[in-house]
Amino acid sequence: MKNRIFKKWLLALTAVIMLSQALSICAASATGDSIPKGEFSSLADLKNSRIGIPTGSSFGDMVQQKLPDAKTSWYNNQTDLLIALDTDKIDAFPADEPVMRYIMGENDMLTYVPEYLDTFEFAYGFPKNQKGQALCEQFNEYLVKLRDDGTLLTMEEKWFGSDESQKEIPDISALPGTNGKLVMASDATYMPFEYVRGDEIVGYDVDIAIGFCEEYGYGLEIKNMSLDAVLPAVQSGKCDFAGSGLTITPERAESVLFSDPNYSGGVVLGVRKDASEMAGGAGFFEGIKSSFEKTFIRESRYKLFIEGIVNTLLITVLSVIFGTALGFAVYMMCRKNNPVARAITGFCLWLVQGMPMVVLLMILYYIVFASFAISGVAVAVIGFTLTFGAAVFGMLETGVGAISHGQYEAAWALGFTENRTFFKIILPQALPLVMPSYKSQIVDLTKATAIVGYIAVQDLTKMGDIVRSRTYEAFFPLIAVTVIYFVLEALIGIFVSKIEVNIDTKSRKKENILKGVSINDKD
């Protein structure tokens, strides 16, 4: 058993080293129009292959139609697909041609099958209501103008080319905003349509959106979120429209209103390069160095990590504080076995504890608080306060329940009132019992906050994803994020242990117990 675990670790370690080497090779060779030969050279070759599909995309149906015998599996984003491909978990994954070209530039093992899986059209999505309708019409008008004066073509050349220095974008904060501010939902991990550069979101879709807002006198705010959250955000009215490389599909058209297509292209399948095309690898340490440079230094990406850490900590700490208060308050109400309070609490606990956290957060964000101007961080704090409160409630129940009834009776018999008994005698004995599970709950919470990307909060994990989507480095950012989580958890652990010492009466220092009292000990 031990041996197997060890082997697994060794394998993982080897994989990390190999990958960082493989990924560190800077793609100097321009791809141009000729595509390097891959392990598969036509769609027919991929008939029985394993194909990975990004969640929330519309590629699933295409693959199903063209390659009905292929085995499909679902991945969260393109970076994960890339790791899966590299580690031979899948044989191919679909992407829009411009995106695939960009990834190829960053990653030497990748090429694609020079045959379109399907053609598609990208459009912007608007809510299906009056306001959305009006905005959509304006937008279509703008698109016609862009196409007619050739701006659209220039933009395509600019964004789909390989010269990053050309990819200038107008200042979003300089927009006039005389007709109000629009909020655009976008998953900014989709080079070159939308992605994070430095501390701003840029890309082809963003460029068009800014131009539109400038033309019609709107301000613009971009909310970065997971792709599966983009459509719900528009549908619920949280965002005014979506610009996120959305392929028009009949299914999506049922839930949102699509603008006229702004871009049409083909979907291709990315595959591993044929062995004959592979270049030699660079040294291990250079690999690490280059990964570090790409992940943290380039475009000041460390700032993204810092922002992520701040958000993660903010959500964790506030949820712990409010959750503890909530759990305690609810426990106090239920303590005397009030049947109404018990029933309500029981129902809420059942609801909160039974629901996957992602679902709870999304329901809060897109349904409950849909019509409130409330930030994702606030919703995350509310969501995690509820679950943490439920955990605190449970802990208090077990902790206080473990104190024998004799302790109450002894206190009452001495003349302590009900409340004084609870706070002076029972709680001081119950708290040390629950501290260990309280601590592990906090650590769990820190980790659990990693899903807040679904409600447009850019926490540590989301920031890691954003960086990964730029560097197409699979492991380095992941490991960096993991290390940061470990450090955060350790710091929180130390802090909570400090409290633990102070609430456990038995760990008091002897000289502090009877401070200021002299004992007349005759012995």
Next chain:
Amino acid sequence: MIKIEHLRKEYENATPLKDVSVEINDGDVISIIGPSGTGKSTLMRCINRLDTPTSGKIWVNGVDVTDPATDLSIVRRKMGMVFQAFNLFEHLTVIENIMFAPVELLGKSKQEAADRAMELLEMVGLADKYFNYPDELSGGQKQRIAIARTLAMDPDIILFDEPTSALDPTMVGEVQSVIRDLSQTGKTLIIVTHEMNFARAICNRVFYMDEGGIYEDGTPEQIFDYPQKENTRRFIKKLKILEIDINTPDYNAIEVFEKLDDYCNKNNVIPATGKKMRLVFEETVGLIMKDAYDIPDSVDVKSHIEYSAASDSVTMTFDYAGPERNVLEDGDEISLNIIRSKVTEMSYEKTDDKDFSNRLVLTIKE
């Protein structure tokens, strides 16, 4: 003074107290005895309202404690309680256990409370333990601390709910002697206990509880020596006399020893005598259950054990079935030697009882 009128306490599936009316005077030292399930503890817990009576009224020093408007916490400050399970505050040191209530409830300064606590610890003989935590103490020590904690509030009334029942026989004495000292201070004490000699030594009143109330109320002499009513008589006899029937050589010796120990506790028989009783019982039954050829045989034996406080001796009588046979003469020499070394007198006689025609009487003196 405590006055109880028509107190009734019902539980879902039992009614231990049907109708209790009694007056307890200041300075009374009362022991409550009676079979289990007759509401001895319930009566006590109704007085300090840890239990809520179903109906009836209780006044403690003129305050109606059954009135919902009464602030019980005030009444309880003057009425301490000592529990069978000690219930010391496990998270506090011994001295803090004693200081806690006076500081929190009476507003005493810490120094004042600590000085008083040390006095009380001195009194119960545990001054050197003031800085220990309860889990570092023996049962007897815990109970003495619990008594000191109660005394720190300077109560007029103290309720003792089987204070020595959870203790090893060796620790009963130390707790009893603390209570004995207390009985001299003029405080009102109410004690649920089965130790007759102890009760006899310190009480001026005994309540025998049965049939849903105080069945007989009298002086220790009346209740223990000359009980007036049928149930009391039967109970006292059972307290004083232990009867054990054996009918097989494979009898459960451990169970018998527990009965003997329990009897010794209730009657204040010293542990050394208890040990002798065990040995004598075991060897005697062994002798009776072996026939002339040393083969184990099933014989019906009725044993009857009685302790006399006046002469400080235990008399063990064994009646056994079968033809006339004096085991003191034909028995195994080793067993006989053991018995001889423990008893002060032994005799055999033939009786007229047709089922148990042999009788052996052995006396052990302390």
